[in-house]
Amino acid sequence: MTVTLFIPCFVDALFPQAGISMVQILERLGHKIVCPEAIACCGQPAFNSGYWDESRVVAVKVLEQLRDAETVVIGSGSCGAMLKNFYPGLFADTPHEKLAKAVSERTWEFSEFLVDKLGVTDLGARFPHKVTFHDGCHGLRELHIKKPPRALLSHVQGLELLEMTEAETCCGFGGTFAAKFPMISAAMGEVKCASAIETGAEYIVSNDSSCLMQIQGLLSRQGNALKTIHLAEVLNQE
Amino acid sequence: MSTFASQFLQDAGRATDNSDQRRFIRTALGNYEIARDRHKGSFQDWQGARQLAAGIKWEAVNHLDKYLEQFVLKLESRGTKVHWASTGLQARETILQIVRKKKAHSIIKSKAMTSEEIHLNDALEKEGLQVVESDLGEFIVQLRHETPYHIVFPCMHLRRGEISALFQRELGSAPTNDPEELTMIARRVLRKKYITADVGITGANFAIADAGMVSITENEGNARLTAALPKTLITLIGIEKILPRLEDLALFLPMLATMGAGQQLTCYNTLYAGPRQPGESDGPEEWHVVLLDNHRTQLLADTEQRDALHCIRCGACLNVCPIFRNVGGHAYGTTYSGPIGSVITPHLRGLQDWKHLSNASSLCGACTETCPVKIDLHHHLLQNRRNAAQEKPAFLERFAYQIFSLLVTKPALWSLAKKMGRAMQPLHKIIQGTPLDPAKSWTQSRELPRLAPESFKDWWRKRR
Ligand code: SF4
Numbered sequence: 001m002t003v004t005l006f007i008p009c010f011v012d013a014l015f016p017q018a019g020i021s022m023v024q025i026l027e028r029l030g031h032k033i034v035c036p037e038a039i040a041c042c043g044q045p046a047f048n049s050g051y052w053d054e055s056r057v058v059a060v061k062v063l064e065q066l067r068d069a070e071t072v073v074i075g076s077g078s079c080g081a082m083l084k085n086f087y088p089g090l091f092a093d094t095p096h097e098k099l100a101k102a103v104s105e106r107t108w109e110f111s112e113f114l115v116d117k118l119g120v121t122d123l124g125a126r127f128p129h130k131v132t133f134h135d136g137c138h139g140l141r142e143l144h145i146k147k148p149p150r151a152l153l154s155h156v157q158g159l160e161l162l163e164m165t166e167a168e169t170c171c172g173f174g175g176t177f178a179a180k181f182p183m184i185s186a187a188m189g190e191v192k193c194a195s196a197i198e199t200g201a202e203y204i205v206s207n208d209s210s211c212l213m214q215i216q217g218l219l220s221r222q223g224n225a226l227k228t229i230h231l232a233e234v235l236n237q238e
Numbered sequence: 239m240s241t242f243a244s245q246f247l248q249d250a251g252r253a254t255d256n257s258d259q260r261r262f263i264r265t266a267l268g269n270y271e272i273a274r275d276r277h278k279g280s281f282q283d284w285q286g287a288r289q290l291a292a293g294i295k296w297e298a299v300n301h302l303d304k305y306l307e308q309f310v311l312k313l314e315s316r317g318t319k320v321h322w323a324s325t326g327l328q329a330r331e332t333i334l335q336i337v338r339k340k341k342a343h344s345i346i347k348s349k350a351m352t353s354e355e356i357h358l359n360d361a362l363e364k365e366g367l368q369v370v371e372s373d374l375g376e377f378i379v380q381l382r383h384e385t386p387y388h389i390v391f392p393c394m395h396l397r398r399g400e401i402s403a404l405f406q407r408e409l410g411s412a413p414t415n416d417p418e419e420l421t422m423i424a425r426r427v428l429r430k431k432y433i434t435a436d437v438g439i440t441g442a443n444f445a446i447a448d449a450g451m452v453s454i455t456e457n458e459g460n461a462r463l464t465a466a467l468p469k470t471l472i473t474l475i476g477i478e479k480i481l482p483r484l485e486d487l488a489l490f491l492p493m494l495a496t497m498g499a500g501q502q503l504t505c506y507n508t509l510y511a512g513p514r515q516p517g518e519s520d521g522p523e524e525w526h527v528v529l530l531d532n533h534r535t536q537l538l539a540d541t542e543q544r545d546a547l548h549c550i551r552c553g554a555c556l557n558v559c560p561i562f563r564n565v566g567g568h569a570y571g572t573t574y575s576g577p578i579g580s581v582i583t584p585h586l587r588g589l590q591d592w593k594h595l596s597n598a599s600s601l602c603g604a605c606t607e608t609c610p611v612k613i614d615l616h617h618h619l620l621q622n623r624r625n626a627a628q629e630k631p632a633f634l635e636r637f638a639y640q641i642f643s644l645l646v647t648k649p650a651l652w653s654l655a656k657k658m659g660r661a662m663q664p665l666h667k668i669i670q671g672t673p674l675d676p677a678k679s680w681t682q683s684r685e686l687p688r689l690a691p692e693s694f695k696d697w698w699r700k701r702r
């Protein structure tokens with residue numbers, strides 16, 4: 001099928017490898033990939049700060065680009081939640097309401113798309129490392145994605161998944177929250193990092209690059225060797 | 239920034255710096271979680287129970303007029319005096335009038351967050367009355383001249399040694415680390431108060447409409463003594479505490495116990511139906527029930543957030559909240575802390591002054607996931623943010639989002655921004671940490687990620 005890939009702004013600018021991996025994986029599975037040039041962001045930063053008009057300026061653009069998309073796949077639970085859960089409310093009582101709902105229904109988070117929609121769990125990947133998985137809050141509680149990433153990881157050769165006790169605890173990123181309340185954000189992140197370190201894993205894997213940015217930022221500052229990596233990159237290793 | 243907001247930043251900063259205290263709170267709440275989950279397991283269908291509870295509270299809140307009327311009629315028919323208070327001031331005045339009329343000197347009080355909300359103790363003390371909190375936790379924070387740290391566990395921030403030191407200082411007791419002995423010290427003081435107090439004051443967990451009864455849940459038996467011994471009893475109830483039917487308690491009592499303290503059922507659950515009736519051997523001679531609005535009807539009028547009135551004050555959302563866990567209850571500076579506090583405080587005390595609490599959240603949704611009556615907590619935080627920005631946008635912030643919106647909707651501009659960012663990146667190292675650093679709030683505790691030499695879009699374009 002033709003898959004329209006939504007690449008969030010921070011993946012585009014900071015973590016392109018996650019996006020590239022998604023393209024390569026989906027192409028290997030025989031799908032045609034489209035990446036609309038005009039989409040750079042879902043509008044979540046402004047939305048979360050309460051500036052819904054400014055958010056709509058971005059989101060309208062997204063909706064128009066996705067109008068004819070058959071299936072939309074997003075490699076971020078957070079942006080996925082924005083499109084799926086928040087667009088309909090953001091556009092309530094506006095001319096775009098219907099389109100927002102339609103796009104919402106066609107949108108999938110990457111791991112959910114592979115497992116629940118395509119029924120694929122084994123991508124033939126090999127990653128001989130100990131990893132622990134971080135459940136990004138939006139993916140977990142807005143989109144209810146818990147099993148798909150683990151199903152995918154369980155088929156990666158050589159990979160050992162060590163669950164951390166605080167897997168479901170927020171990493172403290174929260175978009176602009178991390179900048180507005182840095183001390184709380186960092187304190188939350190420390191809890192996450194400590195829990196991950198305790199497992200003895202070499203990598204923290206997540207389906208959300210924004211969480212990984214926060215976690216990696218803290219780990220590097222602490223001088224810890226534990227690394228972060230996006231799920232798609234793990235699944236793309238041979 | 240409101241003064242409350244800058245106070246919050248200061249207090250939150252101090253709290254997060256105290257890693258010992260944070261670890262202590264996290265351990266305590268971790269133990270709570272284990273107990274809570276064990277008892278959640280005794281519900282056959284926990285999600286079904288939540289749905290049912292939410293439905294019952296929906297019914298109560300959306301027909302509040304009808305159920306309150308029913309409740310009051312029943313109460314009055316057995317001789318209880320019911321008072322309505324629109325504001326905190328009115329509630330305080332009503333209570334003061336009652337105690338004045340009784341020529342009371344001393345008052346014994348059991349735990350009531352509504353009384354914290356209207357600063358009742360201060361008002362009573364200004365009147366020259368002696369007020370003693372009978373709940374052990376409340377008694378301790380009262381001795382420390384503090385507000386409760388948590389709506390269910392008022393002194394959870396204190397360690398045994400601190401309590402012992404406090405008792406030595408304030409009550410002249412001998413040092414001890416034994417929890418039972420500490421309880422006994424407080425009990426010896428309190429026993430006298432129950433007997434000598436002229437008036438008792440309690441809160442309520444539920445007001446049962448069809449039965450005209452008040453349900454109070456507690457673990458120490460102190461509320462029972464507070465209600466039973468003084469001749470006059472005053473009960474202060476928020477109007478949202480209504481449950482339609484007595485049988486609803488069969489769901490709500492175990493639910494409150496499980497989510498509140500991780501118990502199957504709280505030790506003492508008492509129903510109060512009225513003052514002492516002819517032929518009865520105990521109970522107060524006079525019972526006054528004060529029904530408190532204090533902006534609750536305003537929240538009721540807000541169709542988007544009305545469900546916040548479903549709250550049964552179990553405190554479960556505080557317990558799981560990573561913000562609460564790290565900054566603690568006092569940093570909030572409000573009566574109701576944690577997620578529910580961040581949702582309702584702007585309604586109770588003004589949006590512009592208190593919007594910072596709604597912003598101080600990563601919107602992780604742990605609160606919404608746990609709330610037994612399914613209040614849409616974290617989405618309400620988003621709505622508060624929207625309402626605050628709509629009502630009074632911050633000029634610079636809005637401008638920044640306007641620029642950002644422009645950047646990400648014009649591919650050429652976005653591409654230029656990335657190029658410029660890459661060019662500036664080496665310069666950032668020089669100014670990092672200085673007042674010139676635009677990313678200072680990030681870099682003070684974290685490394686900044688590096689912009690990729692080739693963005694995804696560059697790669698994609700080249701490939702095609
Ligand atoms: S909002 Fe829900 S979880 Fe929080 S105190 Fe109220 S009932 Fe309990």
